[in-house]
Amino acid sequence: MGTRDRIVAAAEQVINELGLARATTREIARAAGCSEALLYKHFSRKEDLFHAVLLERMPALTPAVARLSGQVGVATVAENLEEFARAAIAFYRRSLPLSSGLLAEASLLTGFRAMLAETGGGPHLPILLLGAYLREEQKIGRVDADADPDSAAALLLGACHHRSVLGSLVDLGPDDAVAPGLVATLIAGLAPR
Amino acid sequence: MGTRDRIVAAAEQVINELGLARATTREIARAAGCSEALLYKHFSRKEDLFHAVLLERMPALTPAVARLSGQVGVATVAENLEEFARAAIAFYRRSLPLSSGLLAEASLLTGFRAMLAETGGGPHLPILLLGAYLREEQKIGRVDADADPDSAAALLLGACHHRSVLGSLVDLGPDDAVAPGLVATLIAGLAPR
Numbered sequence: 601m602g603t604r605d606r607i608v609a610a611a612e613q614v615i616n617e618l619g620l621a622r623a624t625t626r627e628i629a630r631a632a633g634c635s636e637a638l639l640y641k642h643f644s645r646k647e648d649l650f651h652a653v654l655l656e657r658m659p660a661l662t663p664a665v666a667r668l669s670g671q672v673g674v675a676t677v678a679e680n681l682e683e684f685a686r687a688a689i690a691f692y693r694r695s696l697p698l699s700s701g702l703l704a705e706a707s708l709l710t711g712f713r714a715m716l717a718e719t720g721g722g723p724h725l726p727i728l729l730l731g732a733y734l735r736e737e738q739k740i741g742r743v744d745a746d747a748d749p750d751s752a753a754a755l756l757l758g759a760c761h762h763r764s765v766l767g768s769l770v771d772l773g774p775d776d777a778v779a780p781g782l783v784a785t786l787i788a789g790l791a792p793r
Numbered sequence: 794m795g796t797r798d799r800i801v802a803a804a805e806q807v808i809n810e811l812g813l814a815r816a817t818t819r820e821i822a823r824a825a826g827c828s829e830a831l832l833y834k835h836f837s838r839k840e841d842l843f844h845a846v847l848l849e850r851m852p853a854l855t856p857a858v859a860r861l862s863g864q865v866g867v868a869t870v871a872e873n874l875e876e877f878a879r880a881a882i883a884f885y886r887r888s889l890p891l892s893s894g895l896l897a898e899a900s901l902l903t904g905f906r907a908m909l910a911e912t913g914g915g916p917h918l919p920i921l922l923l924g925a926y927l928r929e930e931q932k933i934g935r936v937d938a939d940a941d942p943d944s945a946a947a948l949l950l951g952a953c954h955h956r957s958v959l960g961s962l963v964d965l966g967p968d969d970a971v972a973p974g975l976v977a978t979l980i981a982g983l984a985p986r
Contacts, residue, residue: 789982
């Protein structure tokens with residue numbers, strides 16, 4: 601493992617142990633076994649380091665999104681969405697100490713928000729990508745022509761994200777048990793038939 | 794305003810300004826203009842104080858849930874859900890500094906989790922109450938007999954909660970604009986007709 605990767609791994613470990621507010625560059629450098637100066641050579645801003653942790657140490661969502669784009673017309677839409685939902689819940693669970701730490705403190709939030717605006721990244725991208733998958737399924741008639749793929753994506757990923765929060769605070773049983781009900785409801789809708 | 798209410802108001806203010814991790818009883822007592830001893834007389838555990846802030850200073854969700862139970866058979870299901878969704882997004886927005894602070898630090902999370910287990914409270918309750926409303930609408934035929942009200946409630950509140958997080962990090966336009974699309978999609982479903 602190179603120095604950069606060691607720093608990113610150490611940052612995740614320190615965030616999980618101490619919380620983001622106390623994950624100082626000093627603590628992270630110590631855990632990585634390098635100097636703070638070397639850390640700053642790789643990550644000039646703390647925000648960049650946290651972003652690297654999200655993207656590189658918690659990769660569950662990226663491969664799930666990539667897999668989805670290959671599933672258009674394959675298996676059933678329900679099966680594809682269920683598999684995606686399970687990966688999303690696992691990702692949100694793992695990233696919760698970091699993501700909630702960013703939201704909890706105004707100064708960190710402001711810096712991270714500015715970084716996302718600059719890079720065009722952000723936590724809304726998986727919704728757009730899931731919406732794009734549903735739009736492809738719509739083109740081949742596996743999703744209703746009148747459906748709104750982006751709202752459907754926001755509902756499913758929202759429920760997955762919320763589940764990671766709820767499950768951290770209250771014992772709600774295994775996460776995987778909820779995916780089929782969410783997906784079936786999203787597909788069938790509430791309107792009387 | 795009595796001492797207890799002043800302490801709860803001061804706690805919300807300090808959490809918003811400094812973040813939960815730095816919202817010490819010392820800071821809160823100072824902002825409330827009372828002694829730490831007096832604060833502890835009203836709130837023997839910091840968790841109880843944070844819970845009071847959530848329930849008493851951020852009341853948007855409780856009246857919205859109460860209102861919903863009076864709307865069974867009234868207006869349309871879509872209108873009722875849209876109004877509820879707007880209230881939920883506003884509530885989650887306002888509670889984000891506190892709720893994310895609780896999730897961000899292992900020690901706070903453990904204490905809050907234990908308190909919720911003891912009191913039977915928790916952030917999943919609005920989902921159960923929204924599910925109960927949908928079940929009543931199901932009984933009078935305004936929601937499909939085969940629908941799963943609890944999954945539908947988890948989808949809608951999940952999307953509202955997620956929106957509060959996404960909107961804090963990325964500029965996504967006005968929150969209120971998303972409610973109609975979420976509700977319409979939840980009602981109509983994705984299955985081809």
